[in-house]
Every structure is written in C-alpha cells, then in structure tokens.
Amino acid sequence: MNLKSVIWFGFILLLLVGNASASSQYGSIDVYYNDKILPGKEVAKPTLKIGEPFKVKVDMTLNQTSTLFVQVCSLGGNFFEVVDGPSEFEKTKYIKSLDPGKYTFEWTIVPTDEWAGGSIPLNFWYQINLPGEDEPAIKGEFTIAYCTISNGHYEGETPTSEQSESENQPTSKKPASENSPSSASAPAFKLVTAISALVLVFLRLSRQ
Secondary structure, three states, X not given: OOHHHHHHHHHHHHHOOOOXXXXXXOEEEEEEEOOEEOOOOOOEOOEXXXXXXXXXXXXXXXXXXXXXXXXXXXXXXXXXXXXXXXXOOOOEEEEEEXXXXXXXXXXXXXXXXXXXXXXXXXXXXXXXXXXXXXXXXXXXXXXXXXXXXXXXXXXXOOXXXXXXXXXXXXXXXXXXXXXXXXXXXXXXXXXXXXXXXXXXXXXXXXXX
C-alpha cells in the first residue's frame, strides 16, 4: 500500500467517526476554520507551511447541565502545536457543571515539521456527561481540517498567548456554575484512538 493510499484510508476512517456540524438531544456543534463555518460533512483542506498559524473554533450548545470534555488532536504524534487556546494539543479540557447554553472554544494552531511534505488530519474530540454520571451520555471525534504540510517555513508573525487562565475560559451566553477547568490526558474511552494508532503505524512505515 503506497503512502497516498494509506493517508486516504486513515482520513476516511476518521470521517466515519462523526460530522463537523451535528446535533442530538444533548446539544449541537458548529465548527469553524479561520472563522468560516464548516457545514455538514465539509472538512477544510488547507496547504500550510511549517509554523503557519490557523484558527479552529467550536461552538457547542448544551441542552442541559453537563460536564464537558474537549480536545484538539490528530493521530497521536506531535504534528501540531497550540499557540493559543483553552488546552494544549492532545490534552483534554475538562469543565464541570456547565449550565445549558452556548459555549465557544477557539484554538490558534501551527503545524510542526514532524509531518512536513505530507498530509495529516486535525481532529476535534468531545464527551458530554450528565450530572452524577460516570459514563458518557455522548462522545465523538471528527476531522476539522485535513492539512497538507509543505517543507517551507512560515516567515510571518505567529501570535502568542497572553491570556490568563481565567480569560481563557470558553465564552458563553450565561455563566457556568462550579466550572472546574483542567488539562489532562484524555480518558481511555476513545474508540478512535485504536483506529488512529493503526493508521499511524502504516503512515510511519510508508515514510521509511
């Protein structure tokens, strides 16, 4: 299997996990790439230089009081770096007892040189737990952008975060009660991680 086939195989698997804009009885999700909404199954397909910043934004509307976990991630490697946002790359943002309403999470991200000359997905993972429940009410993962990383280096200015922890909370239409944000490794209930790990093995073998 050649490199191109392996990458598209992994991309298709990730697309099957979920859609960028979705809704359920627990709430709805709208996704933006560089402030442009991605409706339905649309995925951004940018070509980026190493270190070139881009923004992803997720609007989550919760229909009931919930505990929320969110994360920007990929296939397990250090393919991207968060320069500004509510959590680091591949780290989970955890917020307890969010009231019903709309919450916005926004990250400014740059590609690293780890996958220069190739293409790699940038994904959003989430989980919603209802009050007092350890098991998730719903969870999912989908691709926001399928990024082609060139070998060139970005020469423009890369924004840096100057926000305090309190300023870096998700914005909402109404205040959240008992918010307890933290960044930690994702819980071991991501089914897509097993798929992603398999795809990454093929990707690495194909680059050798």
